Amino acid sequence: MRKIVVVDHPKDWGVAIDEVEVVDAQTYLTDTNYTDIKTARIFNLCRSYRYQSAGYYVSLLAEARGHKAIPSVTTMQDLKSPTIVRAITVEIEDLIKKSLATIKSKTFTLSIYFGQNVAKKYEKLCKALHDHFQAPLLRAQFVFKEEWVLQSISAVPVNEVPDHHYKYLKRFAKAYVARHRFAGARITRKVYDLAILVDPKEKAPPSNEKAIQLFVEAAESMGFYTELITKDDYRRLPEFDALFIRETTSVNHHTYRFARKAFADGLVVIDDPTSILRCTNKVYLAELLTKAKVPVPKTMIIHKDNREQVEAELGLPCVLKKPDSSFSQGVVKAKDKKSLKKVLDEMLADSELVIGQEYTPTDFDWRIGILDKQPLFACKYYMAKGHWQIYNWNGKKQDEEGEDEIVPFEQVPFHVLHTALKAANLIGDGLYGVDLKEINGKAYIIEVNDNPSIDAGCEDKILKKDLYTSIIKSIKRRIETNKNISTNE
Template identity: 80%
Template sequence: MRKIVVVDYPKDWGLAIEDIEVVEAQAYLTDAAYTDIRNARIFNLCRSYKYQSAGYYVSLLAEARGHKPIPSVTTMQDLKSPTIVRAITVEINDLIQKSLANIRSSNFTLSIYFGQNVAQKYEKLCKQLHDLFQAPLLRAQFVQKEEWVLQSISPIPVNEVPQSHWKYMVDFAKAYFARHRFSGARINRKIYDLAILVDPAEKEPPSDRKAIQYFLEAAEAQGFYAELITKEDYRRLPEFDALFIRETTSVNHHTYRFARKAHADGLAVIDDPVSILRCTNKVYLAELLTKAKVPIPKTMIIHKDNRKEVEEVLGLPCVLKKPDSSFSQGVVKAKCRESLKEELDKMLADSELIIGQEFSPTDFDWRIGVLDKQPLYACKYYMAKGHWQIYNWEGKKQDTAGDVETVPFEQVPFTVLHTALKAANLIGNGLYGVDLKEIDGKAYVIEVNDNPSIEAGCEDKVLKRELYATVIKSIKQRIDNHKNGRVNE
């Protein structure tokens, strides 16, 4: 993967950094040699990103050529809008207030060079702003009103960096490009770059360490450079061609921000942000499945005005679910009127709507893994010992989860497989796990999960290593489709 710094004039960038090419903007825009490059990262350090300027066209044509520009045209547009700037930075407001608390003036300018500042105390704020606005050189203007407000954030023309700051910027640049650089041998050998997002501290991740290693090996075998990244690597997303999320997802969480950013930057993404939005909200799923006439247990969307009808509609015991519940957490069984009232009070205090379902006990739930609208694996997830759910988080450690039995598709009842595919295909063409109960020969969808479990020795028992290869093949196909202007359908 070639790394190219584009500048208006060679004198703007006199640094020699290993594996980094420096190219004039005019050459990049007009020389056919750059048009024909298949894989490249373009670091746009032109003096201006104004509409129809050379800097603007460098990023625009880089995107059209299938290169990865930093900044992207989308980022350029975001930087011009104070409304978007404030909307995007609302999530770091506490950090802004904390970082600027000791400043006595009513205005403050923060220069951000490759995600850093000459003053160490602003390191975290610089990193966060750079994560949100992917551009090499940025100037953030803050004003003190009732609190500190980010008034604007704009690119710094490379020729306007103060001479006294260049000695710092050289070190910042070297550190920055070192994180965006791969060895020469790897550049020649690998076709695409894959980021796999994990949380090393997560207690119950969707893939265990062995499965993650199998994914890495499958990617390597298919010509990828694959790397494990964490939430600290948000700003590195433009380095990659694809993002594969292997930590538990949620909308109000960095996993969603990673998916959204990657999707906006043109990366192939599993899980894509739309799938996360749809699957992580049980209210949406209930409405979607009901409208499509997919069989589900008797279900009720509960709010403060109809809570007194729950017992009559669902009976007791019944199951109550928070909209964003996952891995059996945020799911409770109300056994009697007293526990029903208590649980409703708790859940409705946090959410306007929650889900109620009739209690349908079974020895196991089916889980059908679906990828690209086709079945990938089939499992029976047995209930945890002495419990009514697959997971029992309050039980003894050895009894937290029930047994798993992976079975070939020919042993899966047709109604289970058919219903699972119908439900998953309503969501999209990503990687899903559909949970179903089989009762009296009929299949009922409990939920559709994005980011389903794939663990070594469990979901892979039938396909073995081919399961991991199949997922990587899908990611590769998505990249190829995007580069060739085709939509993944």
């Protein structure tokens, strides 16, 4: 397996390690030589892991390419979560007390370089923290409040490592990179209460009120206690056995924090945090689908260095997408050079990378609902009246959304169903809605949604109540599977 250290600037990394190459982030993100590598271990030492920064995309696209990144995007999100940090404090509180027993001050900072500290006495504590937060360089802040607690943990930019620590950094790095396995701490699962996360004020939720009620009825018929919760119920998650998210998801949003917290607490989660990370970022999906040779409209990952090539590559008009766009929001059709420049200026100001796609007009999009790697329903979503998308957020109320048509599976073309399954199975085994366009007898993936619409009167027209029962049965099966695993461990 190739081992690659990725940095913002080559000068940031002055450590020569046999069989380890050093590359700058822009090259890793944009050079096809790295896209085509089949297996690689990526040590992401970019200065920032901020959402949609170059460092964030290094780990995101590494995952899409089948490379193993340290840190993963999940770790980046965990580092920002006070709840995860508190949970870890509880889990290793005895080790914290023992390791810091001789500290006389009220605060203590622990630098963790590749899982180690310059002082040998903190070795076990460093290893425990690194197992939970697998990032190359970390800084843990502890405070004494009747007892020692972990206040925060954050990534350390490589250029901020003190000079007098650098010789240790080199030694630790060489030992770390030479390892063959990088096993993290296992999150133990406990074990039927179901929480359904909703936002009563959401304009276009993934399920309407009638559908939510049908989910509740299906769950209660199978022995669940079911409760609708909102973002204000974050601290109550440990009361439940499963979390079902029926609110539009996003990474920098409470829905992701709920998913990650629930997963960390051992709950069954739909949508699980990994699916949210993978589906809500169009850059990740573009890389993943291209790598797996799943048909997509002609697509281009746009950045500041290749933005002038967009017109030649995709033609005009073309479609530009924010990485975390959903429900047609953040998706813009650039009609001419002027609008292309304006939209790219705006989007690239917020994100290092943007998705561009060839404009492929059709009367409708296919939506294939998939659960547990099996098809669940099939719909045709027609474009909003006088608009090129299913949703027209600028239209009149009655024209905001196009018509829908539920389709029996025997009437769905094989290539549509096969392509949808191939795409969804790259993400996981959760609940997905795969959007496709059918052009000249071939299906092209538009996107894979982790939080598909399931509305009473639309997606349930064929299966009716059995649609809701199928999803709840899956949740119940997952809980029971986890119980059996826990019992046998």
